[in-house]
Amino acid sequence: MFSSADLYSEDYQYQYFSEKNEYVPFSDYIPKVRMHYYTVPHYLEDYYLLFGMKLYYNENSLRKNIEMLKTALNSRFRHPSQALVKIETEDEYLKYRKLMFMHINIMIMRNYLKIGSRYDKRNIKFYDETFAKDINDSLDIARKMYEEAIPYWDEAKRLAEEASRIKITTKLSNIESERYRIITGDLDFRKIINTHISGVDKKQEKLKNFIAATPQQ
Template sequence: MFSLSLGAWETDIDYNYEYQKNGPYTKFSDWVPYKLHKWEPKYLEDFYELYNLKQHYNDNELRKNIYWLKIALGKRFRHPKHALCETKTEQEYYKYRNLMFMHINIQIMRSYMRLGSKFDKRHVYFYNLDFAHELKESFTVAESFYKEAIPYWEKAKEYADKANEVPVDLDLGTIETERYEIVTGKLDFGHIIDTHLNRLDGKKKIVSEYLAKYPEADAKALDLIDQTN
């Protein structure tokens, strides 16, 4: 008897009813305003947390990180209660802000250097000169990225000096280590960038001398192949 009544009850259930948003079967989640599900970055820390660098990255990911971090530099900070670490005094919060500015500038600088390295070559061998025209253009791009990194390094040093005025270590992990290494001179990206630019000048000289000797090689490799054919 029970099985018969259960079977009859099951036949009355409409398993395949058409879902109507404003009908009797409206889901509870649809009553929640859509805006509650959205997250919009507003503060410096929000944009900083959008920074992401995978182990294997490409140009677009580096450019995206630069974009977010540059926006972060123009935003105001969260309320101290919602900072990325605990700050108990105004002096600590002052140091926190300068450390964040320092670190963001360093990350932008690093991203520009990574972009530059993707257009640079560690060595120029004789067989690389078959692509002398491409190397000339690539080295020009690399140089522009390396030089773009310089002002962000200078800014990072300024903020490191300001943060160093407060003799308290904040719980910001390696950011405090960066500050210490910058003010003590252990970390000097100015020297590193100059080294990259000097080496790049040497490689550009090799390419320029080759193109001066063989001016017909100053064309894209594919164009040269078409000419020979």
């Protein structure tokens, strides 16, 4: 099960644009030329850049991606000068952080859906009666994965709405497009997830009839 710490990451109110230098973390003065800054992830962006989806992936790869992305949600952001895109104002940096949180929540959600689809069965045929119990157990796992995805979608939608209140456009073009599709309703994963869960319920109802009709040995 997910924890609230995984889902709701803390967005530090950085004072990088303040004249009060004492608010700048000491770690930001450490020279970035040190080799471990290139080999060991420290910040949210570092974990985000490590994310990768192979052409042929398995459940273990998906779960590793989920854990890495959850770690990203609980990590600090890089200094604005080291961000993934050019940052010039404090408002731009605020929107940048909200968009990154939004996008990572969506990535986690998608990975849960991918795991769920591996346990889901497209159709129940008459000859599946022989394996009804095993298929039903598999569908239980699929349903659990679909339900795990819901809070991450809800959080992504909330962040998209918050980011939209900041009336500037960042250079995160693809993520900005994703945000726009969410707030306009063009992208609604809640409907997709509910459809998957409803489909699982219907298939399990059919399997229950198979199991009930099977003589107990």
